[in-house]
Amino acid sequence: MNVVLAELSKLRTLPLTGFTVAGILACTALLAAADQAVDIIMYVQAGFVLLGIIPVAHEHAGRQFGTTLIAVPARGRLLVAKSLATAVVMALTAAATAVLGGAERPVGAAAYLVFIGLFAYAVAVVVRQLIPALVGMLSLILIVSPVLADHGRWLPDRAAAELYQGSATIGALGALAWVALIGAVATVQFLRRDL
Amino acid sequence: MNALKAELYKASTLPAVWAGFALTVVGCIALEVLLASQGDVTGTDSLPMGTVGAAVIGVVAFSSEYTANSADAGGGRQITTTLTTTPSKTRVLLTKALTIVILIVLSAVVAMPVAVGIARPDVPADELLTSCLGATLYWVLSGLLGFAITVVLRNGVIPLILLILNSSLVSVSLLLTKLTSLAYWLPDLAGRRLFGSGVRTVDSGLDAVPGGLVMAGWAVLLCLLAGFVFARRDA
Numbered sequence: 005m006n007v008v009l010a011e012l013s014k015l016r017t018l019p020l021t022g023f024t025v026a027g028i029l030a031c032t033a034l035l036a037a038a039d040q041a042v043d044i045i046m047y048v049q050a051g052f053v054l055l056g057i058i059p060v061a062h063e064h065a066g067r068q069f070g071t072t073l074i075a076v077p078a079r080g081r082l083l084v085a086k087s088l089a090t091a092v093v094m095a096l097t098a099a100a101t102a103v104l105g106g107a108e109r110p111v112g113a114a115a116y117l118v119f120i121g122l123f124a125y126a127v128a129v130v131v132r133q134l135i136p137a138l139v140g141m142l143s144l145i146l147i148v149s150p151v152l153a154d155h156g157r158w159l160p161d162r163a164a165a166e167l168y169q170g171s172a173t174i175g176a177l178g179a180l181a182w183v184a185l186i187g188a189v190a191t192v193q194f195l196r197r198d199l
Numbered sequence: 200m201n202a203l204k205a206e207l208y209k210a211s212t213l214p215a216v217w218a219g220f221a222l223t224v225v226g227c228i229a230l231e232v233l234l235a236s237q238g239d240v241t242g243t244d245s246l247p248m249g250t251v252g253a254a255v256i257g258v259v260a261f262s263s264e265y266t267a268n269s270a271d272a273g274g275g276r277q278i279t280t281t282l283t284t285t286p287s288k289t290r291v292l293l294t295k296a297l298t299i300v301i302l303i304v305l306s307a308v309v310a311m312p313v314a315v316g317i318a319r320p321d322v323p324a325d326e327l328l329t330s331c332l333g334a335t336l337y338w339v340l341s342g343l344l345g346f347a348i349t350v351v352l353r354n355g356v357i358p359l360i361l362l363i364l365n366s367s368l369v370s371v372s373l374l375l376t377k378l379t380s381l382a383y384w385l386p387d388l389a390g391r392r393l394f395g396s397g398v399r400t401v402d403s404g405l406d407a408v409p410g411g412l413v414m415a416g417w418a419v420l421l422c423l424l425a426g427f428v429f430a431r432r433d434a
Contacts, residue, residue: 038378046369050360067270135215135259135355142360143222143251146367151230151248 007076011089015059024055025097032105044105045113045168049120049161053141055097056124059090061134070199083194087125094121112168112175119164119179120145126183129190160186202285206298209277215259216302223252223306223338224313231314242318242327243395246334247366249310250341253303254362257342260299262355278434288430292350296343296422303342307335330395336411337393340418341366344386347421351428362387376404390414 015021028051035044063069076082098117099110107113128137145161156162163178210216230245264278285291311331320327341362348358365372365387375382382388383404392407393414405413 035374042374042377043369047364047371047374050364054356054360066267066274135262135359136218138356138359139218139222139251139255139363142363146363146369147226147248147251150368152233155233 007081007085008088010075011059011086012092015089015093018058018062020058020062021055021093024051024058025093027051028055028097028101029104032101036105044101045107045116048101048105049117049145050142052094052098052117052121053124053145054138055094056090056121057128057134057137057141059086060125060128060132061137064132065134073199079195080191083129083191087122090125091118091122094118107168109168109172112172115179116164116167116175119167119183120161122183123160123186126186126190130186130193202290202294203297205284206294207301209263210256210260210298210302213259213263215263216256219252219255219259220302220306221252222255223249223303224310226252227310227314228317231317235318240318240320241322241330241396242315242320243311243330243334244318245314246311246330246394249306249334249338250366251363252306253338253342254345254359254366256302256306257299257345258349258355258358258362260302261295261346261349262353265353276434282434289426292422292426292429296346299342299346300339303339304335307331307338311335326395333393333395333407333411337390337414340386340390340414343418344421347418347425350425351421384413386414386417389417 028048031048031051032044035042035047063072072082073079076085095114095118098114098121101117102110102114105113124137124141127141128134131137131140144159149156149159149162152159158178160179160182163182164175166172166175166178168175226248227245230248231240231242234240234244264281265276268275268277281291282288285294311334315327315331345358345362348361349355352358361371364370370387372382372385372388375385376388380403389405389410390413391404391410393411395407404410
């Protein structure tokens, strides 16, 4: 429990987290106010990608990861706590976004946003650096998956988009499968790798 | 000349620059293969894909200067060393911009002939050449825009999000055109027709030549602003 609180406190005191959340909510409010028939989720998911990457990338930007491991030597516990803290921040932001944006299926939309954020988080655990994780994720969800059209319907974002666009069951299964896959890779990396 | 050589050397040792290079080349070629498997292609319809790689090159070439070293190695930033060896800030910016242009043109030289070769389109050679040159110009200008924003912000995150988002289907500029037609004058949309007739693009907006000029104007303006800010500010 203390570890989760510590992780939450780290996130809270990181200016970039606050700016990202504020940016997401401001964009949502603006898009909702403009009252155009646009898929707000498609736009704000970029913010959730950043929100997922920050908690990992900032640890590796300096010496903080060393300090963190001294404080919590059990890496498994650390990863669980970090993931929980990230998920909490993400879920709150996603819920606010879905409500503020007036999504047709708010629960599905919020679940999709949390999934995108957690997926980016897992990718960041693997690659550890902000820029590669950010470029990779944004290229995947904004460029590759729209370009591939029907060929890409099993890509993570498209599979999970079923959560609010089509069948919620299929969306949930797709999202879980992807999280399990990348989560397993991330966990092994996190437990095994040097500082 | 020495400064340019140094910048080229620095850029070529950055893994992120090579990632951007690969993103352009592999992205364009892979997309062209996919499109060619589906039907008629023009050989240049995959080229908007390369904008992402160009943006990455433009952004990381400068944001890397501000990335702090590991604390174990003193925690310094490369920019201080760069400015010690090349005290003229104008020269640093100019050589940096030139390096970015060279790298992006190089990626175009590698990617475009392969993409066109895969497609083997029924398009006259001169039209193909115009489209390829236009696309190269669009890539270069996008890279320079990313570079200029990075110089001003001293951080690569925001320009990367902006440029990748705007080269996608959910472009913010495209969204703004629904509010006001002035949005067609934004850099990424103004230059859209540089890709030639082979690319499905926005229905209205500026033509290739005026649009290219507007986009170039944006790039020059932002680079001037970057130069002003960079010259006035502490490293």
